[in-house]
Amino acid sequence: MQLLSASLLRCLISVPAALVLHAGAHAETVARYGISMADIPLTTGQPDRGAGAYQFTGHTIYDPLIAWEANVGNRPGKLVPGLASEWKVDAKDNRKWLFSLRKGVKFHDGSDLAADAVVWNLDKVLNDKAPQFDAKQSAQVRPRIPSIASYRKVDDGTVEIVTKDVDALFPYQLPWLLISSPAQWEKLGRDWSKVAAQPSGTGPFRLEKLVPRERAELVKNTGYWDKNRMAKTDRIVLLPIPDALTRANALLNGQVDIIETPPPDVLPQLQGSGFKLVKNVTPHVWPYHFSTQPGSPWTDIRVRKAANLAIDREAIVKLLNGLATPAKGQLDTTSPWFGKPSFDLKYDLASARALMAQAGYGPNKPLKAKIIIAQGGTGQMLSLPMNEFIQQSLAEIGIQLEFEVVELENLYLHWRSGAKADMNAAKGITGINLGYVTADPFYALTRFADSRYVAPNGVNWGGYANPKVDAAIDKIRVSFDAKSQDALLASVHQAMVDDALMLWVVHDVNPHVISPKVKEFIQAQHWFQDLTTIRM
Secondary structure (H helix, E strand, C coil): CCCCCHHHHHHHHHHHHHHHCCCCCCCCCEEEEEECCCCCCCCCCCCCCCHHHHHHHHCCCCCECEEECCCCCCCCCCEEECCEEEEEECCCCCCEEEEEECCCCECCCCCECCHHHHHHHHHHHHCCCCCCCCHHHHHHHHHHCCCEEEEEEEECCEEEEEECCCCCCHHHHHHHCECCCHHHHHHCCCCHHHHHHCCCCCCCEEEEEEECCCEEEEEECCCCCCHHHCCCCCEEEEEECCCHHHHHHHHHCCCCCEEECCCHHHHHHHHHCCCEEECCCCCEEEEEEECCCCCCHHHCHHHHHHHHHCCCHHHHHHHCCCCEEECCCCCCCCCCCCCCCCCCCCCCHHHHHHHHHHCCCECCECEEEEEEEECCCCCCCCHHHHHHHHHHHHHCCCEEEEEEEECHHHHHHHHHHCCCCHHHHCCCEEEEECCEECCCHHHHHHHHHCHHHECCCCCECCCCCCHHHHHHHHHHHHCCCHHHHHHHHHHHHHHHHHCCCEEEEEEECCCEEECCCCCECCCCCCCCCCHHHCEC
16 A cells, blocks of 8 residues: 655644644544645635635635535535525616625624625626735636626625626526635735735634645634534644545545545445445536637547547446446436437447548547646546546547646646637647536536637637527526526537537546544535534
8 A cells, every 4th residue: 555655644643733732621623634636725715726625715714695505415405695695686687686795794803794895805806906806816716707797885785796698597606706804905914925824704614724735724613604504623624635545545544534536446445444435416527628619620520429439438437436427418317407418428439430430530540639637636536547548448439639737726727718728729739628517507508608608708618609509598698487497408408418519428426535533524415515514
């Protein structure tokens, strides 16, 4: 078995000693969490390192106006009130949304939540002329809230946000916008680097200590406004351990209490040693997102379909020791938005080879493509072994893949920039492998299928444009009836699959392994996980 590195071992051993110093009159409960990232995500208000980071330094320290219900595991969560106790669209102008703020909510520094603070936070990420504008935070959240045109304070307890067009799905964008304290930023000399070490949100945890690339210590906010979401553990220590086997070793050796994304081949040993595997239905897909820009080999639908038919998804599930389910599209077949696509994502090498031949490729004329992938990280599952499997599978039908392997945050930079950006096009990159959250209509479908969201306006990475899909999305935006929305969304997904917009491989089950010391951990049917549910 691989041994822990000396530097990580020193870090892990130091944790229990440090925690003794914090022991008060009662025994402090502590959960040590081995996360799959190489560093602690950004702590200033908008986490970097992807959607998975929101569970670590996002919804722990901060709150959004509208939140995801992530503390239930027996059904999908839903949108619930966050710092806004209620919201509504203006009956006379459906572009205007009014948000009523909760009364009596305080930031960790003691300052009050009010409309001015919300407007200040919107300026922080959307107004590059504002003194508090932070390019790092803006890069993380701006593509996630593309509908916002303007905003203003109505009164101390009310904020108005106006969307660019009527957008019935707009509330789904707001769980990504987290609210930090203007007073703390002022107190620390208007310096975001200082705020990173001493952030102030309204969330269920406060950040007590940050050691980049080593650990972050979150302590329970005893004055948290939501008494139904009070942390069940006094302290959570986040430890970045990007290597899966090293994470498993840390759990086996008693250095951590919970890990995410365990290595599949070590699962039997972990379970045989008394550790518990926790997983759940998870709206998250692991695809290759193709460029359909001029010059890309993926502009030919026959090639895109052939790639999808060349993958034995059941074999990948076995590679992952059952910690995944085969994908039939962007969504699971149980989704109300799945539709009835005519293209069936199955393993059919003969059909794949026939399609490649029709497209003009064969043994003497292979198709060559460059894909950018991550070394690993939350949401990327077992990135390198899975990508090697895809590479070998596509070689069987005459597609030769070359990989550009980068660190996860670098991958996100390439993603936000879009396929036609120089950092991608100039390098010949025509595909990107990035795990996608698919929990809501905007995040699963419209942000990838809408031609108006081609970068830099959004994350339609490959430049997909289908007039019928755009027309359906126009109807979705102005429909506030759930059944009508569902039918239109199903037509969008159906078109995405029939157009083979991506190479869809598997859906994640977001596996965690916990020690017997962990008495409770509710795994939500979402990519967001609520760390307040951890009880030691």
